Amino acid sequence: MQQKSLSTKDTPGSKSELKAKLTFAGIFIVGVAVVFFIFNLLTHGNFLEWQNIKIILANMVYPSFMAWGMCFLFACGYNDMSWGGVVVLASFATGVFANMYGLVAGLIAGVLVGTVLVFINFCIFAYTKIPSWIASLSLAMIYEAIAVFLYRGKSTKALVEAPMAKELRIFGLLPWSLVVLAVGFVIIYFVYNRTIIGYNIRAIGGNANVSRALGVNVRKTLLWVGLICGLIIGITSFLQESYAGITTVKTGLASILLIFQPLAIALLADILQKKINIIIAVPVCAFLLYAVFNMMTLMHIPSGTLQEALLCLFIIVFAVVGQRGVKEVVK
Amino acid sequence: MSAETVLEIRGLHKYFGPTHANKNINFTLKKGEIKGLIGENGSGKSTLLSQIAGIYKYDEGEMLLNGKPYAPANPLDANRAKIAMVTQELGVVDKLPVGINVFLGRLDQFAKNGVVNLKKLNQAAAQVFEKWNLPPVPLGALMTGMMIEQRKIVELARALSVEPDILLLDEITQSLSLNNRNNLYALIKRLKEMGKSVIVITHDIDEMLAISDSITVLRDGEVVGDVKTSETTAEQIRYMMVGRNISGDYYRADNKVDYQDEVVLKAENVTIPGEIEDVSFELHKGEILGFCGLSDSGIHSVGKAVFGLSKITSGSIRLVATGEEIKSAPDAVRRQMAYVPKDRDNEALMIHASIHHNCTLPSLDELKGSVGYLSPSKLKKLSDDVVANMSVKCTGIGQTMDALSGGNKQKVNLGRWLAKDLKVLVLDCPTRGVDVGVKSYIYGLMKKAKADGIATILISDELTEVLGMADRLVVMKDGRIIKTIRRDEEFTEHSVIEVMI
Numbered sequence: 001m002q003q004k005s006l007s008t009k010d011t012p013g014s015k016s017e018l019k020a021k022l023t024f025a026g027i028f029i030v031g032v033a034v035v036f037f038i039f040n041l042l043t044h045g046n047f048l049e050w051q052n053i054k055i056i057l058a059n060m061v062y063p064s065f066m067a068w069g070m071c072f073l074f075a076c077g078y079n080d081m082s083w084g085g086v087v088v089l090a091s092f093a094t095g096v097f098a099n100m101y102g103l104v105a106g107l108i109a110g111v112l113v114g115t116v117l118v119f120i121n122f123c124i125f126a127y128t129k130i131p132s133w134i135a136s137l138s139l140a141m142i143y144e145a146i147a148v149f150l151y152r153g154k155s156t157k158a159l160v161e162a163p164m165a166k167e168l169r170i171f172g173l174l175p176w177s178l179v180v181l182a183v184g185f186v187i188i189y190f191v192y193n194r195t196i197i198g199y200n201i202r203a204i205g206g207n208a209n210v211s212r213a214l215g216v217n218v219r220k221t222l223l224w225v226g227l228i229c230g231l232i233i234g235i236t237s238f239l240q241e242s243y244a245g246i247t248t249v250k251t252g253l254a255s256i257l258l259i260f261q262p263l264a265i266a267l268l269a270d271i272l273q274k275k276i277n278i279i280i281a282v283p284v285c286a287f288l289l290y291a292v293f294n295m296m297t298l299m300h301i302p303s304g305t306l307q308e309a310l311l312c313l314f315i316i317v318f319a320v321v322g323q324r325g326v327k328e329v330v331k
Numbered sequence: 332m333s334a335e336t337v338l339e340i341r342g343l344h345k346y347f348g349p350t351h352a353n354k355n356i357n358f359t360l361k362k363g364e365i366k367g368l369i370g371e372n373g374s375g376k377s378t379l380l381s382q383i384a385g386i387y388k389y390d391e392g393e394m395l396l397n398g399k400p401y402a403p404a405n406p407l408d409a410n411r412a413k414i415a416m417v418t419q420e421l422g423v424v425d426k427l428p429v430g431i432n433v434f435l436g437r438l439d440q441f442a443k444n445g446v447v448n449l450k451k452l453n454q455a456a457a458q459v460f461e462k463w464n465l466p467p468v469p470l471g472a473l474m475t476g477m478m479i480e481q482r483k484i485v486e487l488a489r490a491l492s493v494e495p496d497i498l499l500l501d502e503i504t505q506s507l508s509l510n511n512r513n514n515l516y517a518l519i520k521r522l523k524e525m526g527k528s529v530i531v532i533t534h535d536i537d538e539m540l541a542i543s544d545s546i547t548v549l550r551d552g553e554v555v556g557d558v559k560t561s562e563t564t565a566e567q568i569r570y571m572m573v574g575r576n577i578s579g580d581y582y583r584a585d586n587k588v589d590y591q592d593e594v595v596l597k598a599e600n601v602t603i604p605g606e607i608e609d610v611s612f613e614l615h616k617g618e619i620l621g622f623c624g625l626s627d628s629g630i631h632s633v634g635k636a637v638f639g640l641s642k643i644t645s646g647s648i649r650l651v652a653t654g655e656e657i658k659s660a661p662d663a664v665r666r667q668m669a670y671v672p673k674d675r676d677n678e679a680l681m682i683h684a685s686i687h688h689n690c691t692l693p694s695l696d697e698l699k700g701s702v703g704y705l706s707p708s709k710l711k712k713l714s715d716d717v718v719a720n721m722s723v724k725c726t727g728i729g730q731t732m733d734a735l736s737g738g739n740k741q742k743v744n745l746g747r748w749l750a751k752d753l754k755v756l757v758l759d760c761p762t763r764g765v766d767v768g769v770k771s772y773i774y775g776l777m778k779k780a781k782a783d784g785i786a787t788i789l790i791s792d793e794l795t796e797v798l799g800m801a802d803r804l805v806v807m808k809d810g811r812i813i814k815t816i817r818r819d820e821e822f823t824e825h826s827v828i829e830v831m832i
Contacts, residue, residue, distance in 0.1 A: 075426070190446070194446050194447055194449070195442075195445045195446050195447060196438045196439060196442050196445050196446075196447055197445060199427060199431055199435070199438055199447065200438075202424070202426050202427055203424045203426075203427055203431075203435055205426065206424035206425050206426040206427055207422065207423070207424045207425065210422055210423065210424050210435075211424060211435065211436070213386050213406055213418070214406060214407075214435045214436035214437075214489075215405055215406055215407035215410075215436030215437070216435065216436050
């Protein structure tokens with residue numbers, strides 16, 4: 001059946017692939033530079049000030065982690081709407097334990113609570129036939145109820161606290177938050193792109209039946225997703241608490257709002273992934289997203305609904321541009 | 332069990348709920364034997380191979396592999412026993428690279444502490460392609476966007492990567508173009524020379540007679556015949572398959588070009604970058620215009636372009652009578668055109684919806700009332716008519732499509748279009764994966780459509796099919812039309828292949 005021999009240009013990391021990636025990276029960097037230059041003009045030179053860039057960088061760290069978690073989640077073909085509720089509880093644990101026993105205890109508590117709760121979610125997904133988005137909505141309400149229970153006796157207005165002492169919040173500050181981001185990136189990139197579990201996760205999301213037929217243990221893989229996402233959400237919670245210093249208890253499914261910005265990042269990264277690896281795309285998109293938010297704030301556009309509406313518009317434009325040239329399967 | 336026998340199946344039964352899919356199967360496979368497995372759609376062939384490959388577990392009976400009990404718990408178990416299968420339906424994982432797809436489920440052989448050595452994996456995948464002379468597929472590229480033929484080749488590479496002693500091929504040839512089909516035959520021959528055994532399922536009886544040593548025929552889940560290929564004929568096989576005589580002459584018997592002068596559709600200089608270039612042709616009323624070519628010839632892209640499913644960068648496709656240009660599929664449907672794609676499960680049918688919903692979808696515009704009201708009784712009548720006219724074997728119009736056999740799916744697929752008043756019918760491999768009985772039925776429908784004045788484009792990877800049915804045959808190569816041959820000219824397999832190559 002040989003028509004021509006296989007050449008190394010067909011394998012990843014080859015010169016032609018590298019050239020194509022470098023070309024795209026070049027175009028992308030130039031494009032972003034032009035956009036940032038326009039932002040700078042619109043904000044009378046405030047946007048590109050180093051102090052302002054630092055604000056953007058500090059903002060993007062913990063949403064990037066949650067967006068990485070979402071990459072695993074979407075790769076396996078599931079949804080989880082309860083992560084906002086998990087972050088509330090895990091952040092609360094971080095604050096309480098850090099204040100009582102120190103930073104390490106806070107880290108362990110946050111990661112443990114995050115991991116256990118997300119793992120429970122995935123056990124439910126794996127062992128029941130309830131669609132994940134329905135199950136996770138129920139779980140979100142349960143986690144919100146637990147958070148309210150922990151604040152029992154307080155009025156609704158008092159459901160905002162700042163339990164984490166300021167001196168313990170070093171991982172919410174630069175440069176340490178960026179160090180965590182860098183370390184997290186290396187580990188997550190490695191797990192997603194170079195491990196058996198990473199490939200199996202993507203396989204069951206791509207086609208669970210084929211994966212099962214080829215010997216991939218779908219249930220076990222789902223539990224692995226729960227463990228990995230749980231760890232990531234635990235770290236997200238620790239970073240959120242370190243950055244914000246407060247835990248706001250949400251009710252009435254309002255915890256879902258905590259997912260919105262990471263979701264936007266993950267979706268943008270998903271659009272970019274035909275050109276660059278999705279794990280690399282996440283921090284890039286997080287930076288872009290918070291740069292847009294920042295620019296709008298500098299332009300005195302009221303925060304809240306109007307900014308979010310403009311953000312959605314930005315995502316739609318980005319998606320339209322990103323999807324250009326995507327080819328469907330030719331049968 | 333003789334020393335030569337590598338696989339023996341005794342009294343095997345398989346049930347899917349109330350369906351008795353395999354009944355008391357007895358079957359042997361010898362070392363170096365090429366065994367053909369044939370039967371109507373739904374006769375239990377794929378189920379049988381799936382049990383040998385560990386995809387399903389059998390309910391009763393036993394399998395002996397080299398004289399020892401064999402009951403694979405999963406496909407990996409079968410792989411460890413040197414048995415591998417290329418399935419009809421399962422396919423590949425889109426979001427993963429080709430190299431990973433070749434070894435998916437067995438990545439641990441390239442991993443240390445769970446970390447995959449991609450370089451080593453891709454080298455091994457490249458070796459599989461080179462060793463078996465498979466057409467090159469970029470190993471680092473994602474499967475997304477690849478043609479069905481490339482996907483089948485990756486599946487074949489995956490099966491060959493386990494160095495199988497028994498290779499199971501479930502209707503793979505009908506996904507391949509003529510050149511790769513011939514190359515597959517060479518590969519099967521090579522496996523035989525190496526003492527490996529192959530079980531092949533195909534609906535092409537002539538192909539089976541050409542490549543196999545023996546043929547086992549299944550009907551309604553039972554073995555109804557087990558014969559040496561050299562001692563049987565196509566007619567005998569057909570008779571065993573369906574339990575009655577089917578005329579072998581189900582193609583057109585005439586040798587003349589028989590259509591009206593009226594041009595219905597005209598394609599002018601149509602170009603889709605990377606797929607087809609500068610394609611022009613005219614389609615007449617009552618004509619069957621065939622398209623054939625080797626892989627990457629662009630024949631399948633022509634079908635999509637005519638129906639408005641591909642973006643044409645230059646040129647046009649117009650209905651001559653009105654001068655209207657076809658730019659999208661809704662345009663095409665509104666202008667009484669129909670398209671039956673090659674990949675019916677993914678591109679034609681709503682596979683998890685009911686027969687009823689699939690039947691009525693293309694006709695909703697015609698069935699709706701003055702304020703857009705859809706009368707349930709009219710919809711039901713349409714579905715009932717399609718099922719009755721096409722003799723669809725089903726429990727009722729509420730049955731979901733995925734529960735039907737390939738042939739019955741195709742009957743629904745075709746029937747729902749033929750229920751409309753059509754001017755142009757585009758058929759892309761309409762008999763892919765259907766048995767000889769359904770094939771004969773589909774050719775009958777094409778002849779009737781022709782007699783009714785419907786202009787038909789017939790795209791096919793099977794040369795005998797287009798030669799048997801077309802008035803004119805367009806031969807394509809590398810996205811361009813090389814030659815158009817009329818039925819009353821030198822209309823033979825040999826002359827067409829000469830042009831194709």
